[in-house]
Amino acid sequence: MTRIDDLPVRDELRGKSPYGAPQLDVPVRLNTNENPYPLPEPLVERIAERVREAARDLNRYPDRDAVELRTRLAEYLTRTGGHRVGLENVWAANGSNEVIQQLLQTFGGPGRTAIGFEPSYSMHALIARGTGTGWIPGPRNEDFTIDLAAARRAIAEHRPDVVFVTTPNNPTGNAVPPETVLALYEAAQAAKPSMVIVDEAYVEFSHGDSLLPLIEGRPHLVVSRTMSKAFGAAGLRLGYLAAHPAVVDAVQLVRLPYHLSAVTQATALAALEHTDTLLKYVEQLKSERDRLVAELRATGYEVIESDANFVQFGRFADAHEAWRKILDRGVLVRDNGVPGWLRVSTGTPQENDAFLDAVRELECFVG
Numbered sequence: 001m002t003r004i005d006d007l008p009v010r011d012e013l014r015g016k017s018p019y020g021a022p023q024l025d026v027p028v029r030l031n032t033n034e035n036p037y038p039l040p041e042p043l044v045e046r047i048a049e050r051v052r053e054a055a056r057d058l059n060r061y062p063d064r065d066a067v068e069l070r071t072r073l074a075e076y077l078t079r080t081g082g083h084r085v086g087l088e089n090v091w092a093a094n095g096s097n098e099v100i101q102q103l104l105q106t107f108g109g110p111g112r113t114a115i116g117f118e119p120s121y122s123m124h125a126l127i128a129r130g131t132g133t134g135w136i137p138g139p140r141n142e143d144f145t146i147d148l149a150a151a152r153r154a155i156a157e158h159r160p161d162v163v164f165v166t167t168p169n170n171p172t173g174n175a176v177p178p179e180t181v182l183a184l185y186e187a188a189q190a191a192k193p194s195m196v197i198v199d200e201a202y203v204e205f206s207h208g209d210s211l212l213p214l215i216e217g218r219p220h221l222v223v224s225r226t227m228s229k230a231f232g233a234a235g236l237r238l239g240y241l242a243a244h245p246a247v248v249d250a251v252q253l254v255r256l257p258y259h260l261s262a263v264t265q266a267t268a269l270a271a272l273e274h275t276d277t278l279l280k281y282v283e284q285l286k287s288e289r290d291r292l293v294a295e296l297r298a299t300g301y302e303v304i305e306s307d308a309n310f311v312q313f314g315r316f317a318d319a320h321e322a323w324r325k326i327l328d329r330g331v332l333v334r335d336n337g338v339p340g341w342l343r344v345s346t347g348t349p350q351e352n353d354a355f356l357d358a359v360r361e362l363e364c365f366v367g
Ligand code: PMP
Pocket: 032, 033, 094, 095, 096, 097, 098, 121, 166, 169, 170, 199, 201, 202, 225, 226, 227, 228, 234, 237, 238, 239
């Protein structure tokens, strides 16, 4: 039988595993930070309407520059992000994963490197590998905050071309203070200058504000966002970035022509028309998230303060064994390979109750 390694795959891909959050069929799935609420019926209707219209033109390629969609995204950011942005500041792609891939194709690549502070979103390293960008795992403190002194040293030593800052961070949930992001930006500029990608996939769930205003006067700073979480539209695959217009021009060099299908653009536009309704779910999820934090702590767990729609909790002598025991009780959480810790996404109140019941019965945490 021919296996992957029998094919002439690139050396850096040999023996590696793909991204693989388990997609198991269990009653309560709280493992991939999705929004648990299905889209409201009026929005489903609106999507159907918009897609029907788009379908009439599917013989043609879609708007390559997604002008209407980027204009609406810019309006959303201006309204919620504390900073005025226009079409020229915004770029969109199939999920923020593709946004990040385009950024690494543009600013990383063979002979270049990117740094991220681990544990963080594992796809940053995987997309680096896929684009031939060298990956530098940067340090964090014991409590999962960024160790600024060590981060500065790593940036000065490795002079990376791209610096990732995920805030709120995944899987740990903590937000990075704006002063830390600014200090990292300064360090990155002094060392190279490099691009700093602020991954704000979860920012709508944060107690604090978006770092969007920091793009002003900082052409090397990119804020990456997604409709997968706050908009409850992970299946849509729509991510976007805000940055200096030169960054938007630069990613045009690598994007595939017509990368955003007409169906995707129509669906995203419909969802943006329902922003206010969707953001109400975010408020419910934030209070459920806070309840998870409080109840886990009351049960004796250690919990990292969360600004996201998920919570990292522990500690376990054996996190994988705990993951399995929770699964045996019909609840799927995430083992991100952070020793001693697991991550749970905020679900509906009923799902969260099922999760809390399951973890209250566990006896393998180190209390
Ligand atoms: N960034 C972070 C920090 C994430 O956790 C995720 C999804 N889990 C993404 C980006 C990618 O999301 P999407 O491609 O669905 O926009």
